[in-house]
Amino acid sequence: MSGGTAPPEDPRRVPGLDVLRGFALFGILLVNALMMAGPYTLFGGGPGAPRSGQVAAWVVNVLVTGKFHVLFAFLFGYSFVLQKRSAEWAGASFAPRHLRRATALLAIGAVHAVLLYTGDILMTYGALALVLYGLRTLTPRAALRLAAVLLAVPSVLLLGYGLLTVALTEPFTLTGPYPPAVTERIAAHRGDAPSVVAVHLRDLRGALGRDVLYAPVHLAAMLAGLAAARSGVAERRGRDRAWLRAVALRWLPAGLAGGVVAACCANGPLDSRWFYVGQAVTVLTAPALTVVYACGVLLLADACRPVVAKVLAAAGRMALSHYLTQSLVLSLVFTGYGLGLYDRAGTVTVVAGCVVLYAVQLGAGSRLMARTRYGPAELLLRGVTSGRGSSGRRSPASTGARPAADGVRPVR
Numbered sequence: 001m002s003g004g005t006a007p008p009e010d011p012r013r014v015p016g017l018d019v020l021r022g023f024a025l026f027g028i029l030l031v032n033a034l035m036m037a038g039p040y041t042l043f044g045g046g047p048g049a050p051r052s053g054q055v056a057a058w059v060v061n062v063l064v065t066g067k068f069h070v071l072f073a074f075l076f077g078y079s080f081v082l083q084k085r086s087a088e089w090a091g092a093s094f095a096p097r098h099l100r101r102a103t104a105l106l107a108i109g110a111v112h113a114v115l116l117y118t119g120d121i122l123m124t125y126g127a128l129a130l131v132l133y134g135l136r137t138l139t140p141r142a143a144l145r146l147a148a149v150l151l152a153v154p155s156v157l158l159l160g161y162g163l164l165t166v167a168l169t170e171p172f173t174l175t176g177p178y179p180p181a182v183t184e185r186i187a188a189h190r191g192d193a194p195s196v197v198a199v200h201l202r203d204l205r206g207a208l209g210r211d212v213l214y215a216p217v218h219l220a221a222m223l224a225g226l227a228a229a230r231s232g233v234a235e236r237r238g239r240d241r242a243w244l245r246a247v248a249l250r251w252l253p254a255g256l257a258g259g260v261v262a263a264c265c266a267n268g269p270l271d272s273r274w275f276y277v278g279q280a281v282t283v284l285t286a287p288a289l290t291v292v293y294a295c296g297v298l299l300l301a302d303a304c305r306p307v308v309a310k311v312l313a314a315a316g317r318m319a320l321s322h323y324l325t326q327s328l329v330l331s332l333v334f335t336g337y338g339l340g341l342y343d344r345a346g347t348v349t350v351v352a353g354c355v356v357l358y359a360v361q362l363g364a365g366s367r368l369m370a371r372t373r374y375g376p377a378e379l380l381l382r383g384v385t386s387g388r389g390s391s392g393r394r395s396p397a398s399t400g401a402r403p404a405a406d407g408v409r410p411v412r
Contacts, residue, residue: 016238021316026358027040027068029326035348036330038343044362053347073218077225101385116327118200118207128219140227147220153281162276171271189335189342196335245384248295251288258285276304317364318375322361
């Protein structure tokens, strides 16, 4: 579609979910970029790094790290319920659709992890989608209780391991040249394409181990989303300004306090032995700040509609395409696929670059979503899920009364 009025928004969607998904893309980008930029960029840089980088890393740890994956997982669980309802309304079997979607996420995630970024989240979502299907009959109260238990398990493990580390080990300080293993990794990331793939494959085992450890956290957020969808929270409260403001103010102190403690453990002034203690604090308190962000963004979107809401919602509707594009761009910047700037860009520079990239994605996504119903990756996933091809073009029928086959688009 060109030269005319943009097609109307699909009235069958829950716009607030798309807005939150589009906002969460920035937090995911920021953390992933700092991790892809170098071995110590997320912590302010290696030896000789400027003080500004350490401050920037500390702020990112307080406000961003661990918060936005929780939001994505929550939205995944919320959309799971809406997809199930849509399939039932259409008289289609939900199980094979869900299985195909989960399998597709696993496959896309595996390719993403090997070629672009071992910190991929899609494989985790694909595996947990199968678990979520098995828990689909839980009541909202039972889902929330199980979510609380799932948060407690990794928190206790991390806290116990962290306290043992504090008691039994000496602090690690990197004051001289990088250790040989780190130097080798840096060279591999700056090498040719086979070298980059090889280091990804070597890192994948450790990445999968971390995924297993933190999987209960993601599943807990998905279950919270399932409970919220069963209660219709977004539909009933998404534009209730008084309720959103009260919830945000209630959870802000715990979220900020937890973020500060976690940053002190990971970025100083506490030494490196406290890292896992900080991780335990993050697991327990990150959901509080996530709730604050969700309420704050919905308040902002409601106050500034349609400008902010429309732009963020457009990005959220093609979240998978944006997520993969972010990894591709970062790989071209930091690895031997392109510029090879691994460990050559400071933390502040990387953060500034993320702001620019996110702004470009918002602009491009808004223009694209004015002309089509799906992003390219969403179109592929939708076709696999439904078992048939799907046109990405908008049409008048797309705003009719019949719900889409997959309801509200899920988090990727």
